[in-house]
Amino acid sequence: MLVRLAEIEVDPENLERYLTLLREEIEASVANEPGVLALQAMALRDRPGCIRLLEVYADAGAYAAHLLSPHFLAYKAGAEGLVRSLRLTEVDPVLLRAQDGFGSAGGDRDEPG
Amino acid sequence: MLVRLAEIEVDPENLERYLTLLREEIEASVANEPGVLALQAMALRDRPGCIRLLEVYADAGAYAAHLLSPHFLAYKAGAEGLVRSLRLTEVDPVLLRAQDGFGSAGGDRDEPG
Numbered sequence: 653m654l655v656r657l658a659e660i661e662v663d664p665e666n667l668e669r670y671l672t673l674l675r676e677e678i679e680a681s682v683a684n685e686p687g688v689l690a691l692q693a694m695a696l697r698d699r700p701g702c703i704r705l706l707e708v709y710a711d712a713g714a715y716a717a718h719l720l721s722p723h724f725l726a727y728k729a730g731a732e733g734l735v736r737s738l739r740l741t742e743v744d745p746v747l748l749r750a751q752d753g754f755g756s757a758g759g760d761r762d763e764p765g
Numbered sequence: 766m767l768v769r770l771a772e773i774e775v776d777p778e779n780l781e782r783y784l785t786l787l788r789e790e791i792e793a794s795v796a797n798e799p800g801v802l803a804l805q806a807m808a809l810r811d812r813p814g815c816i817r818l819l820e821v822y823a824d825a826g827a828y829a830a831h832l833l834s835p836h837f838l839a840y841k842a843g844a845e846g847l848v849r850s851l852r853l854t855e856v857d858p859v860l861l862r863a864q865d866g867f868g869s870a871g872g873d874r875d876e877p878g
Binding site for chain 2 (some may be wrong): 655657673674675678679681685686688689690691692693694695696697698700703706708724730732742743744745747748749750751752753754755756757
């Protein structure tokens, strides 16, 4: 398993455009790539332009394939110029647990608070 | 949905003991509390005493009930003295997606790299 925590800072005036791109990328990746185990994006409440993205891949091969996927390449191209900074932190899973159905496309989305 | 990102710093000499407590707490919470949607703990690779915990609750009531659960209270009592600092950051979900079966008790655990 390969797990990363990305810290992404987006210019406020570009935030809605960036979030649309990010959501499209997440939906397409989890729907089409079984090796993308989870992509979980959130925004800091007191600094909404600060995005945190937890990325979980089955292994390094799944991650390498993801980087070449058309939806990731489209995201990268679109996000260029919108993202002020990107920091990737390698993490080791301690324990990842969730209820059945967590993160499914039919579940909750965009529900702040 | 209520989502938080906790940053926990643990003294290195207490790390194994703390991780045991944390794993027990996560397993019990997700197994026994349907309103605890996900608890995902990871350690920074270059600073293993720095833990990040993504917490997802169904709503504020589920979180309040969690704080009174016997397994959470046992964790809190045990972790006291082991944790050097704790910072809780409120976040709003942008999009949380995962494959079916992600985070299930029969899945992967403790697999760095």
